Amino acid sequence: MQDPLDRTLRAEVTRRKERYRRCLEESVLPFWLRHSVDRENGGYFCCLERDGTVFDTDKFMWLQGRGVWMLSKLYTSYRTEPAWRDYARAGVEFMKAHGRNPDGDWYFALDRTGRPLVEAYNIFSDCFAAAGMAEYSRAAGDEEARQIAVSTYRRIQERKTNPKGRFTKQIAANRPIKAMAFPMIQVWLAREMGDLVEPGVREAYLREAIDQVTKLHIDRGRKAVYERVYADGGHPDCMEGRLLTPGHALEVLWFILRAVESWPVDAHDSRYADRGAIIDLGTEAMLWTAEKGWDTAFGGLFYYLDADGRPPEKLEWDMKLWWVHAEALCAFLLAYKLTGRAVFWEWFRRIDDYVWARFDDPADGEWFGYLHRAGDPSTTQKGGKWKGCFHIPRALLTCIRFFEEIEAAHDGGRA
């Protein structure tokens, strides 16, 4: 299925892989392990200056769940390093003790001691908690974590049609739109829950989410992945209806491709035809996204765009964010692995070159998070309310796997 890699490209894959491994092990993980654990109260500090100094001790629950997931995943899939499991445990114990409200839903933010500061209005807190507890249960054989993962996943499915409950401000009856964020996380989460959920149930949720993205959000005619659409795939002619978020689009696309890649390559399997069609569509949609999203003047991918070139609503629309580029690395490397097409390798290289030139901070470790359009840091912080130990190590780990799979296919092809 792959084009054979020539010797030069084979060497380049290995050289780049080695850089990812070094960045993960020598820069990113040491930064978080050294600076983010609250050794007094448990849990993680997320708001870290360039050198790791804590500038706000509040504990944002997205980042607690994500940190637990990340280090548990490294432990289960990369190396059984006890310090990584200990890091995960610090988050798990804090989350178990303080994270949930009386309904079992996860608060959005706590103070450093665990007192809730922001209500459980945000279902993504629950999604990251479920994924974190699931992976930790595998890393540590923790039965309570497993049960929390399962019950949280069940609550997510109960809440998903009305995720914000009483906090909902939008009057959906008058503009019934569907947003891409939840199906995106649903695709990821179905795979992360894995054996903790009955396969038929998990596959049904996965398939429903993939269908929403591929049939509604991806618009073949307009060659764009829309963040919010009508239930028939139509586009409300307003700012939210024209919103493109290149980072989200690339993230959901690689989640979907990684999921369907594992479907059987077997003409007798009912998913066989879909597998090829979704890979074709998903990789094409990555190209549309990169072509619209790339800043030809300064390099890097924009954060937000208006599909029709109208003024974007978000003030930060032209900033360059770490997570957008981390997701883009995963997307294009996977697309290259699946198709062997040079255009995807070229996009991967373009993003990769930008990342090491602009985001990486070899002096203090980790990447900067927020660059101005021209590529200089807007602030030098390494962590904040939305940036923790997650997108970068996930992208590094994921790309290392993809590099290995590319190498294996090449070596297998030559054998």
Place this chain on the structure above:
Amino acid sequence: MQDPLDRTLRAEVTRRKERYRRCLEESVLPFWLRHSVDRENGGYFCCLERDGTVFDTDKFMWLQGRGVWMLSKLYTSYRTEPAWRDYARAGVEFMKAHGRNPDGDWYFALDRTGRPLVEAYNIFSDCFAAAGMAEYSRAAGDEEARQIAVSTYRRIQERKTNPKGRFTKQIAANRPIKAMAFPMIQVWLAREMGDLVEPGVREAYLREAIDQVTKLHIDRGRKAVYERVYADGGHPDCMEGRLLTPGHALEVLWFILRAVESWPVDAHDSRYADRGAIIDLGTEAMLWTAEKGWDTAFGGLFYYLDADGRPPEKLEWDMKLWWVHAEALCAFLLAYKLTGRAVFWEWFRRIDDYVWARFDDPADGEWFGYLHRAGDPSTTQKGGKWKGCFHIPRALLTCIRFFEEIEAAHDGGRA
């Protein structure tokens, strides 16, 4: 009370005043009158591109109320131009027909035909509606508008301790902070309601709001105006507790100084000592704000800052916004008028020079709204979800009045 203006400065005041008058009458008002009225459904389009093209037809209620207020105020205080009253009427009729929920609270957003899109979660919608209806009732002798203004003002006072009601996400018991936004608007609104509210009631609300700002938000020791503080004026050591918003600080300070300026200069009046003390404190706080807020590298005032120089939470922290600079013009010109101190005239001139060089758009009228740190437009839009016919014409009108008062004091001093 004023330093006598020398002849050169007297001429400069008049020359600058003339520029404000021309901008108001020949650039700003024509832009909104031409492009923002929905002649089919009533109400105002707010999302306008550089040349006035509508790019989103949703009707954001802050901007409906603000537009009504602005044109009514021009009609009642600047010139009885029938077209201005007609503009205000287009907003009033739309608001009367569609703006309120069954409790009488104002929605946040409607579609172009008046169907509600976003619930009445935001009390500032009500504040702008009350001010708009109050001034329109004076412009047009509209009794229904007067009643709506009065009942809305009453509801605001009922809701003010829990303004977001069921939509409140913050768990105040665990971090009981007071925000400056509501007292700021309360100071403005008390004066705008004027004779529609019993003077004792109005003065009590005004005084309570002034006290909160001067005793809690203005920190003399740290020489800063804090956006959010504890009830004793203490500072939570977290991002929200260290937040400075120079535009808000300057806006509330000029609101307060304009209110206390009208208190009797009479040693027998109970407010006499406070009057002088508040003018001294408020003008000093303007200087602290300008010194911290001015971008010495590129000019202009920052949008957000962290009081301790930590990384600001908001991505757009270093952008230069139209309203921040509009409020700064009013603040420094009023401070100069009240004190005669050259430092305030210098700050006024510095902001004024920046505004005409960077925000003003003589080609298509109005000002740009959103500049990058370096002063180039981030988008060329003239209106959006938060920018309408309000801050700029209000600042122009207000500064024209202040210029006139400075001229009158000078000419009176010489007579």
